[in-house]
Amino acid sequence: KNEVEQSPQNLTAQEGEFITINCSYSVGISALHWLQQHPGGGIVSLFMLSSGKKKHGRLIATINIQEKHSSLHITASHPRDSAVYICAAPDNTDKLIFGTGTRLQVFP
Amino acid sequence: DSGVTQTPKHLITATGQRVTLRCSPRSGDLSVYWYQQSLDQGLQFLIQYYNGEERAKGNILERFSAQQFPDLHSELNLSSLELGDSALYFCASSVAWGGAGLTGELFFGEGSRLTVL
Numbered sequence: 001k002n003e004v005e006q007s008p009q010n011l012t013a014q015e016g017e018f019i020t021i022n023c024s025y026s027v028g029i030s031a032l033h034w035l036q037q038h039p040g041g042g043i044v045s046l047f048m049l050s051s052g053k054k055k056h057g058r059l060i061a062t063i064n065i066q067e068k069h070s071s072l073h074i075t076a077s078h079p080r081d082s083a084v085y086i087c088a089a090p091d092n093t094d095k096l097i098f099g100t101g102t103r104l105q106v107f108p
Numbered sequence: 109d110s111g112v113t114q115t116p117k118h119l120i121t122a123t124g125q126r127v128t129l130r131c132s133p134r135s136g137d138l139s140v141y142w143y144q145q146s147l148d149q150g151l152q153f154l155i156q157y158y159n160g161e162e163r164a165k166g167n168i169l170e171r172f173s174a175q176q177f178p179d180l181h182s183e184l185n186l187s188s189l190e191l192g193d194s195a196l197y198f199c200a201s202s203v204a205w206g207g208a209g210l211t212g213e214l215f216f217g218e219g220s221r222l223t224v225l
Contacts, residue, residue: 033214035214035216041196041218041219041221042216042218042219043198043200043216043219044110044216045213045214045215045216048212048213048214086150086151088151093164094164095153095156095164095166096141096153097153098150098151098152098153099150100150101150
């Protein structure tokens with residue numbers, strides 16, 4: 001069983017829509033990572049958070065440690081946001097376990 | 109640009125062969141991580157080095173080995189290659205070691221795409 005689960009697996013949206021991607025994990029963690037993988041394959045770290053909320057531009061990440069749940073929100077989505085979004089959390093030996101990713105497509 | 113450099117970007121080779129993937133971490137980063145991303149398995153942690161020493165090992169096959177050199181660059185050696193080894197191999201770096209939860213932000217290279225025919 002994957003200890004990090006994401007939903008939805010696939011997401012399509014119209015430009016301008018508000019997007020939410022969810023991540024649930026089963027191990028106690030010190031921090032959770034959100035990553036973005038572009039169609040060409042490159043991976044960019046978006047956030048690392050251990051509590052509360054972080055914001056960067058149109059991206060917002062929240063985490064609820066008690067509920068073992070994190071969300072990534074994209075406001076005013078744009079076609080350039082089309083990518084795979086991956087959450088990752090360390091397991092009990094501190095090795096990162098990755099979710100299977102959410103493939104987002106934003107259409108103009 | 110993450111500051112992490114991986115070479116080669118693409119590599120095509122035959123079964124049974126051996127290849128070496130190279131990673132130069134971001135300036136100042138002491139930790140290097142290797143990950144494998146195959147189509148059917150997503151991202152998998154392979155191995156981590158910190159300042160030249162192996163710190164953590166994931167699902168790395170015995171046919172695979174890695175090292176980190178005094179200048180902090182790292183190499184991942186893949187031998188006796190099989191079709192199933194075809195994947196994207198990513199290197200990432202971070203400033204510190206203290207577990208994946210405490211390393212801070214990870215900076216990823218562009219990946220090396222290995223195709224085994």
